[in-house]
Amino acid sequence: MSERPIAIVPLQDAPGTLSICARWLNGEWGQAEGHSLDVTADWLRDVIAPGSGEAGFVALDGRAPVGVCLLVACDLDSRAELTPWVSGFYVLPGYRRRSIGTRLLRAVVGAARSGGAANLYLYTHTAESLYRRFGWRVMERFPLDGKAFALMAKALE
Ligand SMILES: CC(C)(COP(=O)(O)OP(=O)(O)OC[C@H]1O[C@@H](n2cnc3c(N)ncnc32)[C@H](O)[C@@H]1OP(=O)(O)O)[C@@H](O)C(=O)NCCC(=O)NCCS
Numbered sequence: 001m002s003e004r005p006i007a008i009v010p011l012q013d014a015p016g017t018l019s020i021c022a023r024w025l026n027g028e029w030g031q032a033e034g035h036s037l038d039v040t041a042d043w044l045r046d047v048i049a050p051g052s053g054e055a056g057f058v059a060l061d062g063r064a065p066v067g068v069c070l071l072v073a074c075d076l077d078s079r080a081e082l083t084p085w086v087s088g089f090y091v092l093p094g095y096r097r098r099s100i101g102t103r104l105l106r107a108v109v110g111a112a113r114s115g116g117a118a119n120l121y122l123y124t125h126t127a128e129s130l131y132r133r134f135g136w137r138v139m140e141r142f143p144l145d146g147k148a149f150a151l152m153a154k155a156l157e
Contacts, residue, residue, distance in 0.1 A: 008104060009058060057070075057107040069101075071111045102134070118156060119153050124150055
């Protein structure tokens with residue numbers, strides 16, 4: 001792991017990193033949801049397509065991607081009335097606990113705010129306390145695939 005400064009840039013400005021980000025997100029979530037790597041990569045392309053209203057940010061160590069976070073219109077089909085959502089939030093294990101996740105999340109919150117959203121949503125079973133520290137509150141809890149999830153919201157004033 002290098003100690004060089006880590007840059008946070010829009011994913012569309014670093015298109016060469018998309019396939020690596022897709023591999024992380026597919027390994028972490030997509031595969032378990034039955035999506036192939038190609039489907040996950042196509043989803044990322046759609047997210048950063050001009051006019052999508054969605055956004056992606058990647059953390060770079062030099063040219064190497066080390067983290068990613070997305071702003072998507074919908075991340076939970078059963079709650080399609082809520083929008084937008086944080087999704088695909090991932091930092092490479094060797095780079096964790098260096099505030100890279102915090103910076104990626106801040107970029108996504110900023111993009112949601114710029115897009116005029118009043119609230120931002122996510123669901124998690126792994127990082128509730130992280131989000132709480134940044135002003136997110138639990139709206140409800142629900143089980144999914146044998147895990148206990150929290151549906152969380154953040155007001156964007
Ligand atoms: C969640 C994740 C993106 C955080 O990335 P990160 O770069 O380590 O985050 P940060 O360094 O900005 O951490 C911010 C704070 O939250 C804490 N934190 C980090 N991960 C946490 C977690 N999973 N749960 C609770 N707190 C966490 C850190 O300790 C840090 O606090 P500190 O400054 O007192 O040490 C990363 O752990 C990850 O990729 N996990 C696997 C995928 C995942 O669970 N994503 C979230 C899905 S909703």
